[in-house]
Amino acid sequence: MTAPIRLLLADDHPVVRAGLRAVLETEPDLVIVAEAATAEEAVRLAAEQPVDVVLMDLQFGAGMNGSQATAEITARPGAPRVLVVTTYDSDADTLSAIEAGATGYLLKDAPPAELAAAVRDAAAGRTALAPAVADRLLHRMRTPATALSLREVQVLELVARGLANLDVARELHISQATVKSHLVHIYAKLGVDSRTAAVAAATGRGLIRR
Amino acid sequence: MTAPIRLLLADDHPVVRAGLRAVLETEPDLVIVAEAATAEEAVRLAAEQPVDVVLMDLQFGAGMNGSQATAEITARPGAPRVLVVTTYDSDADTLSAIEAGATGYLLKDAPPAELAAAVRDAAAGRTALAPAVADRLLHRMRTPATALSLREVQVLELVARGLANLDVARELHISQATVKSHLVHIYAKLGVDSRTAAVAAATGRGLIRR
DNA sequence: ACCGGAATCAACCTTTTGATCGATCGGTCG
DNA sequence: CGACCGATCGATCAAAAGGTTGATTCCGGT
Structure with missing residues (x-):
């Protein structure tokens, strides 16, 4: 068996971090190596230790937002993939996250199985978009x-x-x-x-x- | 030791339900007896079995919202207490939830300890308000x-x-x-x-x- | 029992907005 | 160059929104 995928959870809600941990820890090939309650902390932790995928929220209560953190994380060489996991989605959010270098964009209402699959896609460098997000982006392209x-x-x-x-x-x-x-x-x-x-x-x- | 407090979780996000479960299950006096992914399901489940406290989200993807569900749940005799646990708070949300008979109003960024304390308060019939919400309500009173x-x-x-x-x-x-x-x-x-x-x-x- | 505020509705009038024409003046692009 | 588009402006008319006044009901508090 190959090495497990190392994850960093970045979300300002303790309940959401606990939920992601609970959902993802049941997968044998995934291991959560750190949690961050702020975007700044996420940037620091992602630099300090080897991480394969960062699960990044976009809205933080104060300070840096998820897009900025994503840009900082993906800027360094050998950076982890960033998978955005947010509650609401808007063109502004989606586009700025993609602009910042996010590998995927999921909504928090995603079922656990979809979440785990997206993490594996992201770890392999494959783009992972929630169906709703993909639909909206395509619709946006079609209707300039x-x-x-x-x-x-x-x-x-x-x-x-x-x-x-x-x-x-x-x-x-x-x-x-x-x-x-x-x-x-x-x-x-x-x-x-x-x-x-x-x-x-x-x-x-x-x-x-x- | 007295009987444990029976909880029903109502939130359309699987991740949030898992998070609430993870956070609350570590408390020995709390037990989660059911989960609902829609407001309608929450109303039904709360009627079918004995429940002490319902943790109710306000925003559901479709159908009935949390306030309506709260009103329906608290309308019946011997109804459980409803503790609203939501992401954003606004006067509109807070007032309609309180109007609907909610016993407490928490934000999802609350630390686990505060959450558990609020559940116990609600079970005992005591009102549990997040500090930020309480502040806003007081400020509202002061400036009519x-x-x-x-x-x-x-x-x-x-x-x-x-x-x-x-x-x-x-x-x-x-x-x-x-x-x-x-x-x-x-x-x-x-x-x-x-x-x-x-x-x-x-x-x-x-x-x-x- | 009384008062005040919230919620409800009606009629009237003024102002703003929206809908539909048309028109000119740079740029850009094949 | 000719076609097109964005930005600019004007005129006109119908619809919506806003302002005023006044009235009724219901409810909670003094």
Whole structure:
């Protein structure tokens, strides 16, 4: 038999770490060598000892987030693979994690078997995406319409802060008519028909920061 | 020694259930008698067998949510105590859970010891609130200006999802006039004058979930 | 028993927003 | 070069949202 896969768990929730440990320890070829409660700790622990796969949460209560930690971990030579395991997924989360060098992206509602399989895939260097995430990414590729232009994003961010069209116009030094024009295009791209729905859709897809 | 406290775990994430089980099973006076992956299942299981405390998540992937399940569970005579254990907290979540009859409200980032203590408190009928939640509720009491009523929060949450007034009215089984009336009060309390500004202000203060 | 707040609804009016036209002016790309 | 797209602006009209006033019911607390 070959050497077991060494895992590092990084999640700020003790309950989740215990759950991952419970689920993964039953697999004979997996061994958990460390746990981190913060992103900073995860970076440090991944550097100090040999690790094959890091299970990384994206949301930490304070300090560095999971994407930043992923970037730091994967930057060094001989770095472990990073498998992102998060609760919610949005375009912003997924894209920044992949950008940061994550090997896989799973949701916490994944069944245990799928989790273990993803860990083995990641250890072997194979990309592991949760079906829901893969679907969304593909859909995004197929419909480039969801890509808002820079100006549209600027307008939408101001709208999300609660500004009226006239205020947005003043803020961006354009006319109210132009703001309305941008909004019409935004609604078409997002498939909605009101400003609040556009804000909801855009935050849900991670197109603007909240 | 007295009889152990019987627990029912209700969470749609297998990993979280395993984590709660791992953390709570080390306590000799606690025993997990069942697990539910949906809110509906939790209601059913809580009715079928004797249970002392239900650990209830609020967000389920589909179907009934945790608050509704809590209301159904606590409605019957001899009902178990319900301890809400959730990831994020907002006024909307907290208030509707308490309204539904929850005995306690914890966040998943709670340390294991605090969790076990809260379960014992709940079993004894004592209210168990996470410090962060308690702080927010107290702050809410002290500044009645920003305190939205439960109904107002419900309206605002639907507005934040992009629904028009008429849709909100249908969703809550009230008239459009009432929705407008609630919104006027919300604007006054938040110091804004539009629905998008209200949503921005409320998310910024953690009154509704984003 | 009384008061105040929360929730409910109606009618009226003003303002904002959204929908639909059209139009000009740079850039970019095959 | 011609086609296309993003950004800009204007005008018009219908729909939605917001502001005001007033009223009723119900409930918890003094």
